[in-house]
Amino acid sequence: MNPFGTFIQLLVDGLAQGSIYGALALAIVLVNQATGLVNFAQGGMAVLGSYIGLTIGNLLIPGVGSTLGVVLGIVAAVIASLALGGVVERFVMRRFERAEEDTKVVATIGLLTLITGLVGLIWGFNPTPYPFFFGGSESLRIGDVSISVWSIVTFTTIVALMVVLQILFRGTKFGLGMRAVADNAPSAALAGIRVGGLRMAGWGLAAALGTVAAILLASKSQLTPNNFDGILVYALAAVVIGGLDSPIGAVVAALGITILESLAAAYIPWIGHDLKVVVPFVLVFVVLIIRPQGLFGRRAVVRV
Amino acid sequence: MKTTLSGRRAIAVAASVGAIALVLAGCARGGGDVAPTGEDTSAAVEPSPGITDTTLTFGISTPLTGATAGPGNCTVDGALAYFGTKNAEGGITFGDGKTRKIEIKSYDDEYNPEKSAANFNQMVADGVFAAGLGLGTPTNRAWREAAIEADVPQVLVMTGDPIFSDRTESPVQLGLVPIYQQEGAAFGEALVANGQPHKVAALYQNDDYGKGYLQGFKDAVAGNPNIEIVKELSYEPGPASSTPNYLEPQVTELAGTGADVFFQAVSVTPRVVENLAKAAAIGWTPIWFLPSNTASPGGVLTPAGVTETTYPGIYAVGFSEAAAAPPFAESEAGKAYFAAIAEYAQGPEQDGKAFPHCVWSWIGAQILEQAFEKMTEPTRDSFLDALYSIKGFDAQFAFGSIDTTVDGLPAIQTVSLQKFNGKGYTNVDVVG
Numbered sequence: 001m002n003p004f005g006t007f008i009q010l011l012v013d014g015l016a017q018g019s020i021y022g023a024l025a026l027a028i029v030l031v032n033q034a035t036g037l038v039n040f041a042q043g044g045m046a047v048l049g050s051y052i053g054l055t056i057g058n059l060l061i062p063g064v065g066s067t068l069g070v071v072l073g074i075v076a077a078v079i080a081s082l083a084l085g086g087v088v089e090r091f092v093m094r095r096f097e098r099a100e101e102d103t104k105v106v107a108t109i110g111l112l113t114l115i116t117g118l119v120g121l122i123w124g125f126n127p128t129p130y131p132f133f134f135g136g137s138e139s140l141r142i143g144d145v146s147i148s149v150w151s152i153v154t155f156t157t158i159v160a161l162m163v164v165l166q167i168l169f170r171g172t173k174f175g176l177g178m179r180a181v182a183d184n185a186p187s188a189a190l191a192g193i194r195v196g197g198l199r200m201a202g203w204g205l206a207a208a209l210g211t212v213a214a215i216l217l218a219s220k221s222q223l224t225p226n227n228f229d230g231i232l233v234y235a236l237a238a239v240v241i242g243g244l245d246s247p248i249g250a251v252v253a254a255l256g257i258t259i260l261e262s263l264a265a266a267y268i269p270w271i272g273h274d275l276k277v278v279v280p281f282v283l284v285f286v287v288l289i290i291r292p293q294g295l296f297g298r299r300a301v302v303r304v
Numbered sequence: 305m306k307t308t309l310s311g312r313r314a315i316a317v318a319a320s321v322g323a324i325a326l327v328l329a330g331c332a333r334g335g336g337d338v339a340p341t342g343e344d345t346s347a348a349v350e351p352s353p354g355i356t357d358t359t360l361t362f363g364i365s366t367p368l369t370g371a372t373a374g375p376g377n378c379t380v381d382g383a384l385a386y387f388g389t390k391n392a393e394g395g396i397t398f399g400d401g402k403t404r405k406i407e408i409k410s411y412d413d414e415y416n417p418e419k420s421a422a423n424f425n426q427m428v429a430d431g432v433f434a435a436g437l438g439l440g441t442p443t444n445r446a447w448r449e450a451a452i453e454a455d456v457p458q459v460l461v462m463t464g465d466p467i468f469s470d471r472t473e474s475p476v477q478l479g480l481v482p483i484y485q486q487e488g489a490a491f492g493e494a495l496v497a498n499g500q501p502h503k504v505a506a507l508y509q510n511d512d513y514g515k516g517y518l519q520g521f522k523d524a525v526a527g528n529p530n531i532e533i534v535k536e537l538s539y540e541p542g543p544a545s546s547t548p549n550y551l552e553p554q555v556t557e558l559a560g561t562g563a564d565v566f567f568q569a570v571s572v573t574p575r576v577v578e579n580l581a582k583a584a585a586i587g588w589t590p591i592w593f594l595p596s597n598t599a600s601p602g603g604v605l606t607p608a609g610v611t612e613t614t615y616p617g618i619y620a621v622g623f624s625e626a627a628a629a630p631p632f633a634e635s636e637a638g639k640a641y642f643a644a645i646a647e648y649a650q651g652p653e654q655d656g657k658a659f660p661h662c663v664w665s666w667i668g669a670q671i672l673e674q675a676f677e678k679m680t681e682p683t684r685d686s687f688l689d690a691l692y693s694i695k696g697f698d699a700q701f702a703f704g705s706i707d708t709t710v711d712g713l714p715a716i717q718t719v720s721l722q723k724f725n726g727k728g729y730t731n732v733d734v735v736g
Contacts, residue, residue, distance in 0.1 A: 017550050117369075120370070135608070
């Protein structure tokens with residue numbers, strides 16, 4: 001592979017891996033839009049969803065064949081996590097509605113520990129292969145660059161979901177309602193918006209989105225209960241950089257930091273692969289200092 | 305200077321505590337002397353904690369939950385199976401003539417050094433005689449010094465870290481499995497042996513594990529004009545099992561060197577799976593070296609979609625027979641092993657072959673039995689003396705005989721380079 005080929009390959013790899021971070025970032029934005037808080041359990045819920053998909057898929061495959069089994073498994077996982085997200089919001093987070101912000105955040109961290117533990121208890125902690133249509137080794141070759149099928153599918157899926165969400169937020173009554181709830185729940189309620197329902201919907205959608213990402217990741221690198229622990233950190237960085245209220249911002253930032261990190265590691269010798277992990281966080285600092293609302297975020301305006 | 309009231313009270317308290325302690329110590333010593341010791345009147349030595357005339361308690365701190373739970377449960381189950389069988393037969397006859405049953409107590413450390421350090425305190429509180437067999441470098445290191453201080457044997461630990469087999473550094477320790485350097489060196493020697501020129505790219509975990517493997521390899525190929533290490537990349541091991549998130553950029557960068565040998569000392573299973581798939585996906589097909597803990601055919605190679613023909617060769621170092629291989633299950637010893645696992649293992653869904661650590665633990669249990677049979681006094685010192693003097697013992701399932709007498713080397717010293725054959729591994733002498 002020539003040096004230019006390596007460069008392009010790094011870009012392509014970064015887009016695929018970054019879209020996994022982006023999907024989780026997107027879910028975090030969604031929850032933040034619905035309930036105004038950052039859900040640290042987002043990755044854990046995603047992993048739980050993917051385990052449900054795995055179990056149902058494995059149950060169905062002997063009966064209906066592998067393709068249909070995998071598809072039905074994914075559909076079941078998405079539906080289950082929609083419900084799960086709603087239930088968690090209604091019966092757990094709703095109890096903390098009037099609590100302080102810190103308390104809510106701690107509650108989500110507690111959820112993460114609980115869910116990871118439960119998943120381990122039920123499915124075990126060993127890496128488990130996810131039955132999927134393809135693994136990480138199939139690829140298409142374009143000149144010097146190989147694009148794995150996994151990369152293409154992951155990237156397009158996540159971008160499509162992002163576009164759908166952006167339309168949902170900006171172009172529908174549902175999205176408008178959700179933004180109203182996030183902005184000022186009491187006023188929204190007075191205006192006749194069903195605050196509780198919208199919050200549940202936001203959590204449910206976020207959980208479903210996370211599950212899709214978790215299944216895509218598992219198809220490449222197996223499923224473990226803490227698959228998303230490391231990814232959550234990058235997703236949070238992406239959310240801060242992109243803006244807590246911008247789906248596009250979150251995804252673009254996730255792709256950006258992943259690629260930048262790889263390139264910095266490969267081409268800036270004193271950073272290298274050992275120090276590359278700081279790249280996203282230096283960016284977080286810079287963004288917070290220069291543009292606290294995030295690159296794509298809207299500045300919160302307070303009338304005096 | 306005036307002593308304050310509270311200061312004086314503190315001194316008084318300290319003084320009384322000291323006095324009570326002295327009295328208690330005296331009582332304990334005196335009590336030992338006068339207490340009737342049964343029929344054995346010649347017993348001059350005080351038994352160490354955790355050993356009676358009929359039982360010995362052995363502690364295992366290892367990950368029972370978390371990402372390393374599969375191998376971790378195996379480190380307990382192999383010993384449970386071995387000693388379960390022995391106990392059912394009546395127990396083990398020790399060197400002092402008494403027959404004792406072995407009680408295994410397991411402690412979950414979740415592969416978290418803080419937990420394993422706490423587990424050590426718990427083991428001391430629970431009165432274990434000796435501890436060990438658990439897997440994990442950081443977790444075993446976390447209580448190494450405490451074990452030395454408390455004079456509790458920490459033996460046959462499953463880590464390739466050489467410090468545990470260094471008698472000066474670790475006077476109450478002994479490693480079970482070959483040290484990292486031995487594995488790296490075995491591959492290096494076999495690579496040199498094929499006489500062909502090779503360009504080597506290396507990816508290693510930036511800690512004792514990764515550096516140990518690479519150092520062993522480098523020492524073995526040093527001065528050989530045929531072998532050129534063209535690029536070395538590393539990564540930082542993270543706290544969670546899933547970090548780092550991916551190592552594919554490193555694989556891509558190393559592929560750019562056009563190396564024909566990929567020396568990979570990565571300990572995170574999902575990352576190894578990804579890397580094996582990634583190199584094939586970008587059309588880089590080198591000869592691979594994998595460390596023994598991430599080379600499992602069922603757990604790593606097959607999930608990565610790797611077959612016998614994907615790469616010119618995938619090599620790992622073995623030191624024990626694989627329970628998953630058909631000859632193992634057909635042998636008498638193998639049948640007894642599986643029967644014992646089925647009866648005594650407590651880990652979830654334990655079949656005794658998904659991870660090699662069950663067999664390693666079984667080997668460790670045999671070495672312990674040797675030491676038990678040799679120890680002439682019911683003390684930790686006598687146990688350690690016995691443990692350090694095993695030579696020429698042919699343990700079931702180990703490739704070579706066990707030798708615990710060499711300072712700097714673990715109990716299992718015979719390693720063999722193995723090549724992936726599509727299903728399992730075959731022993732080979734030369735790479736290529």
